[in-house]
Amino acid sequence: MREYSVPVLVDVPASANLTDTVFQRAEQEPGAIALRRKVGKDWIAVTAREFRDQVAAVAKGLVAAGIEAGDRVALMSRTRYEWTVADYAILAAGAVSVPIYETSSADQVKWIISDSGAKAVFVELESHEETVREVLPELGELKHVWCIEGGALEELAADGAEVSDETLTGRRTGRGVADLATIVYTSGTTGLPKGCRLTHDNLLFTARNVANGPLERLFTVHDRSVLLFLPLAHVFARIIQVVLIETGTVLGHTPNMKNVAPDLQAFKPSFLLGVPRVFEKVYNGAEQKAAAGGKAKIFHAAADAAIAWSKAESSGGAGLGLKLKHALFDRLVYGKLREATGGNLSAAICGGSALGERLGHFFRGVGIEIVEGWGLTETSAPSTVNLPGANKIGTVGKPFPGVTVGIGEDGEILVKGRHIFDGYWNNDKATAEAVDADGWFHTGDIGEIDADGYVRITGRKKEILVTAAGKNVAPAPMEDRIRAHPLVSQAMVVGDDRPFVAAIVTLDPEALEQWKASNGRASATLAELSADPLILAEVQKAVDDANKTVSKAEQIKKFAVLDIDITEESGHLTPTLKVKRNLVMRDFAKHIDDLYS
Missing domain, CATH: 3.40.50.12780 (ANL, N-terminal domain)
Structure with a gap:
């Protein structure tokens, strides 16, 4: 077996945990800007001491509410400043955070909370609280539902005012690298999401070796800052959050992944x-x-x-x-x-x-x-x-x-x-x-x-297609090439046990508005556009471009343009925009069958 190894660069002591940097930096650099928080249209600086104090206050509230070391606390919210405060507060209380995508359905919320055995859950909005309460009778372990927009962090801080600093220090420092830090549920392109147990060591070891190794240049530039807009419930954004806290990089949040441009211009990040x-x-x-x-x-x-x-x-x-x-x-x-x-x-x-x-x-x-x-x-x-x-x-x-x-x-x-x-x-x-x-x-x-x-x-x-002629086909590279076309939203290559390779394609609603204005189709519906010869010719160009990358036997012979888009809201994409292939195959079976009829 061919292998390639890179030696360890930074070790992590057995006593370390994810909250150490938050509390130590507050003492060493109390006035340093740790985060920038958006209030209205303005970005307000949050110092290392202010951030530590907010984390500590909420953590004390969790202790006062009966959260014990090792208890699981779920967190359902868009990417925002309070997400990071709540996450580190859960860890500082010695507990384990369990992120939930804010777009999750009631059944998904029920599964994650019940499977993890969470005793409490932070939700961002009233609509999230309604989703949780819809399944609350089936969640016997859940004792608390705290709504961020309802002032939950402030209430917890007030409730924990009598908890001593010594008590919190004992809770916080009682957790080491071997202890569980978080349970991150896979985004679930197939079946029920599985909970991945990640320890303090997993996250610290990764963050410190990445930040001091391959990505060191990103953390040594002047005025380094990052604007996070990907969901923090996903491990990608989560590990970057840890890296930013560990390196003292200024962190900002915006939940607006679809239209992030105004916040980018105002925040002026050095990388993202x-x-x-x-x-x-x-x-x-x-x-x-x-x-x-x-x-x-x-x-x-x-x-x-x-x-x-x-x-x-x-x-x-x-x-x-x-x-x-x-x-x-x-x-x-x-x-x-x-x-x-x-x-x-x-x-x-x-x-x-x-x-x-x-x-x-x-x-x-x-x-x-x-x-x-x-x-x-x-x-x-x-x-x-x-x-x-x-x-x-x-x-x-x-x-x-x-x-x-x-x-x-x-x-x-x-x-x-x-x-x-x-x-x-x-x-x-x-x-x-x-x-x-x-x-x-x-x-x-x-x-x-x-x-x-x-x-x-x-x-x-698991996604390798095998055609009826026995040809193995990797769909992802071709899908990436098709999706690169401005008018294309999503593409999925099919052909498992079929006589040839085909594809189903959806159109990007935003791009279509510009196209309609430029092509005299201002009143055309999506259904009409999906059969428009000019649109089909554009999609054919994208397919032809993808076909250049593969052998003749792997090339896409036919395609269908759907008259709807497949989105996270439709249930066909994960929150990180991966296609749920099995659901697309099920829901658009007739369109796929028609390609072979």
């Missing part, structure tokens, strides 16, 4: 994190804006120059002609794109799925280097990550310090390290299936390791 769809939206939005202003040719020439410049940088540097062209477009196009993100952004971290080489090169050419990483909830988020300045676009980077990656005989990527989870909550059978006797975690992803240790993901083991 996102999933591929976010960066696709940025590119497509810029392209559409240019087209609307009659500058489509200029934008496409600028995009080509950015991609060429980035590729040249990977192979010895650009020639004089390309440098001059790049400098011209920097004034005309690239600078405006950077300004739209606040003007300070020079790098971003991308995870969740493959970004694609085209976008990776485009953004690096623009001056925003996107470094891709890869991992799962079971690996505390990252197992590999690219290095700013040594970013091999098209890969997900090298193992971070303390991690070993191997490739099994069937091509599956296997991982070892202290970042590997402690097992599935209440599910020893699944744990035994995921981690073998030699300590390798079986990720389910298919990939390869190059001579320099960079990992490339080529597919998902």
